[in-house]
Amino acid sequence: MTVRAEETVLPPSLVDLAVRHVRSEVLSGAYAPGDRIGEEALCARLGTSRAPVREALRLLVQEGLIEHLPRRGFRVVVWSATDVRQLFELRRVLERHAVESAFPLPATGDPLRAVRAALADMRAADGCGDDFERDNAHRRFHAAIVALAGHRQLDLAYAPILLKLQLPMARNLREEARATHRRDGVRRHAALLAALETNDRDIVLEEMRTHGELAYLDLEFR
Incomplete structure (x- = not known):
């Protein structure tokens, strides 16, 4: 019988905290369109590991609020x-x-x-x-x-x-x-x-x- 490995489940509160923090800063103008969003700096400010920050950024990409640039990280979306x-x-x-x-x-x-x-x-x-x-x-x-x-x-x-x-x-x-x-x-x-x-x-x-x-x-x- 094959035992399926348990998937790592991130605490929703940590992901929600990161999503709220980034969304709030983008919508308030603290981040301007085109500004880079550094994962390490976010982790330091929120006092959390990289995993919930990455998940939060992924969710915000799906929303269209930020975008991922291959090999360059994340930035606030730039709409013409x-x-x-x-x-x-x-x-x-x-x-x-x-x-x-x-x-x-x-x-x-x-x-x-x-x-x-x-x-x-x-x-x-x-x-x-x-x-x-x-x-x-x-x-x-x-x-x-x-x-x-x-x-x-x-x-x-x-x-x-x-x-x-x-x-x-x-x-x-x-x-x-x-x-x-x-x-x-x-x-x-x-x-x-x-x-x-x-x-x-x-x-x-x-x-x-x-x-x-x-x-x-x-x-x-x-």
Whole structure:
């Protein structure tokens, strides 16, 4: 009888810690696009071995937040202006399709519950200056809008687009806070929720058209 060797299972907490740390630094701007992410330096900062750090970096590559360069290690992904513009165009197309499919929403229950919850989390995180949690809630907000369509394949198509856009989306909110008032990003999303609550498809589509997801990125991204 052949005894199968047990696979080494990494403690999820160590991998999660490394993922959160790197993602937070990338989304906050501590790492700029193209910056190298050294495994040894990460291990030293986190006080952990190389294995969970490598697994964390692998997961972040799958998300599209960083990329692996053969024989040169990892770096923050570099999106061209065309890449960013095209990704946002895809996001708009999918969100518009979701709204056109979902509206008018059913009169029973609370179909907007997940959208409201994400906005509440976004507002709370913004209020205490937690940009990492605000960015997470921001993505959940948009995912919850698409989920209104009840279309599993649409959700699956939308998820990787949203992951690839997490850095531009975070940058837009960060630059908006610097250029205007910190709470303006939350107010824009509250306006979108208010449009959703009208249950009028045309009002929602118009609010989405003027949402301003690219307004505070570099001019070449517009």
